[in-house]
Amino acid sequence: MSDLLRAELENAQLCLLETYELAASYGDNEDKDMDKFLNLMERLCQIRDDGLRNENALAVAMEERSVADFVAMFQRELAKGNSKKCQPKKTREYKAFHDRLNEIANSGETSTSGGGGNGGRTSTDGIEMEIHVNLDDPLTKRRMVDPVKNTLCGHVYEKSSIRDAIQINPRLRCPVAGCGNNQYISEAHLKPDNALKLHLQRIADAQENE
Numbered sequence: 001m002s003d004l005l006r007a008e009l010e011n012a013q014l015c016l017l018e019t020y021e022l023a024a025s026y027g028d029n030e031d032k033d034m035d036k037f038l039n040l041m042e043r044l045c046q047i048r049d050d051g052l053r054n055e056n057a058l059a060v061a062m063e064e065r066s067v068a069d070f071v072a073m074f075q076r077e078l079a080k081g082n083s084k085k086c087q088p089k090k091t092r093e094y095k096a097f098h099d100r101l102n103e104i105a106n107s108g109e110t111s112t113s114g115g116g117g118n119g120g121r122t123s124t125d126g127i128e129m130e131i132h133v134n135l136d137d138p139l140t141k142r143r144m145v146d147p148v149k150n151t152l153c154g155h156v157y158e159k160s161s162i163r164d165a166i167q168i169n170p171r172l173r174c175p176v177a178g179c180g181n182n183q184y185i186s187e188a189h190l191k192p193d194n195a196l197k198l199h200l201q202r203i204a205d206a207q208e209n210e
């Protein structure tokens, strides 16, 4: 698959996760409807599958010498692929996405990992709602100011502390307990988490005014 398409798909998937994270934290029940996100992810998997299939058919057809043969071969290969029905829900990507949504949805009840996982209260229509987002850097256990997200697993760290940690140990894996991401963290995996940064700023401002 072309790097561009792959990157676009990964990006779309990441956006879905981020949106769900925000919905789970601040949204109402309709926003939190996981099925909506799963349906979108299913479509992303479908696009990925179509992309791969086209690419494979193209690679085979390229072997042909004439345009007519090329077209015939390309169509034959595509048809071959189409008979093999794509099952997005069985892909590794879909399963990982599903797990991650559940993790986000349940993080409210299960965030017992010490160090103040809850981000304070907000009130909507007089109903107190507890927001559970990890606000503390998993490395220093201090409140984050400039959070970056690991794009491979969605966990968030303070930018400076994760950078320092990678410098000291280039073979550092995600330090969050129970994280299934086994890849060494690299700068390329880290992306600023602007939504959380804004949230942290609001909390800091609110505390200053207390």
Ligand SMILES: [Zn+2]
Pocket: 150, 153, 154, 155, 174, 175, 176, 179, 180, 181
């Ligand atoms: Zn992680």
